Amino acid sequence: MHYRPVLDALRRFDPPHALQDAKGPLINLALNENSLGYSPLVAQALGAALASASRYPSTFCDELREKLARHHDIDPQRLVFGSGIFEILSLISAVFVSDGDEVVIPTPSFGWYNLTTRLNGGTVVAVPLSEHAIDLDAVQAAITPQTRLIWLCNPHNPMGTMVASGALQAFLAKVPADIPVVLDEAYREYAVAPDVPDGIALARQYANLIVLRTFSKAYGLAGLRIGYAVASVETASLLHKVKVPPNVNHLAQIAASAALDDSDFLARSVTLVREGLADYYACCEALGFDYIPSFANFLMINLERDGDEAANVFLDAGIVLRSGREVGLPSWIRVTIGNADENQRVFAVLHQLAAQRPA
Incomplete structure (x- = not known):
């Protein structure tokens, strides 16, 4: 074949x-799972949701979308949901990466950035870490006219280091506005520090910033596979064009909604x-x-x-x-x-x- x-x-x-x-x-x-499991509210919600499991789920996670938009105080149209962050990474590459395009990745980093870039024909521009942390100056220096995407993971996987808020803002201000910057914040809930960046707040200022969050880690829903992106309305619309309809199962949507209620x-x-x-x-x-x-x-x-x-x-x-x-x-x-x-x-x-x- x-x-x-x-x-x-x-x-x-x-x-x-x-x-x-x-x-x-x-x-x-x-696998960096939550050893506490998940909230008791999730267990209750899943039990009630089984009765409707024979129905197709909401294509755009409508109820969860509205709830999460209120939680983050953002326009619901800026949200894109996926079967974990893995799927959203693939959607982003499908939208922005074509044959020969350069994609900047601090290295080592989460392996799917590299794989999905290459799968779409992109060329990985690997930027070494500095003292186990992302070197934003080196990332900026790696940008060329062929750059189509930048992947950042903060806190960083696998090192656990963090780029501080001021440094990240200074970097974003220098990146050309037509180059998307993906900020993977899968572990942000665990980052306890006065200078931890809030990617979702930064996304209000920078239209080229795509912020990723997940319910797999701190919320303990790794087995149900649900994550989301916060992007500009225009970028979200593009991601929806390549998304499988529907892609997030009914129980995952119910569980994520319940998890948000248990602070x-x-x-x-x-x-x-x-x-x-x-x-x-x-x-x-x-x-x-x-x-x-x-x-x-x-x-x-x-x-x-x-x-x-x-x-x-x-x-x-x-x-x-x-x-x-x-x-x-x-x-x-x-x-x-x-x-x-x-x-x-x-x-x-x-x-x-x-x-x-x-x-």
Whole structure:
């Protein structure tokens, strides 16, 4: 059969092999999920929603759209929903990227930016991070007349670092108005700092800014797959032209709406992560392991040994996490912040690894 040649250069997206091959119970700290689960209000809403599951969902998530627009105080026509941020990234590339177009991506970063760019024929212009963080000056310097899109992730995945509000505003002011800037804020709810940017507020000022948020992380709805973009009305209209109708299932729409009503659950989720990070910092400092202070719900730790081997040691202890080798940090691991018991299981293995280091 004939197929598009670009597919020969692409790899399919696979979850961690340990999750695919698991034959027993494991603590999954590899995918940055919410260890608290989801709000009790979501469970109640889903139970009631099952009665209408035989009906097609709203193509444009109409009820959720109105509610979320009030939540953010924006025009509902600026919202575009997708089956998680993955789908929205693909929609954006389908709209803005054609053969030979340049797309600027701070690297390493979330892998789907690269894949969806190449799938649409774009050329990736990789801009190295600086001290594990996005170098906005270098990103700006990489812009050429062929640039059609810029991907930014803030807080950054996989490093957990954050670009501060002032720096981001200064950058946006310098980007040509005809180049879309995608600001992926999947982890923003976890970013507790006085200078954390609010992409949705910035999108009111910059028409070329497309801001992404998700219900998968802090709201705990990863299994239902729902995220959204905030863009100009014109950009939103373009994204709707390439969107599958309907693309977000009925239960996901109901669950997201209920999740918005439970600010207490959101606050508990954020507190659990911030307190967990503080415990990780203390453990790493006591054991002499370097780490990257995180504004997300995960942490990069330098174990000063092969990250793949270290991940296997954790797997032997029933814990799945990520090796840093896949993001260019071969002696590091990335771990999702879990609940107190899960974190203590990780700390026990960290002590074991520390004891194995040469004197």
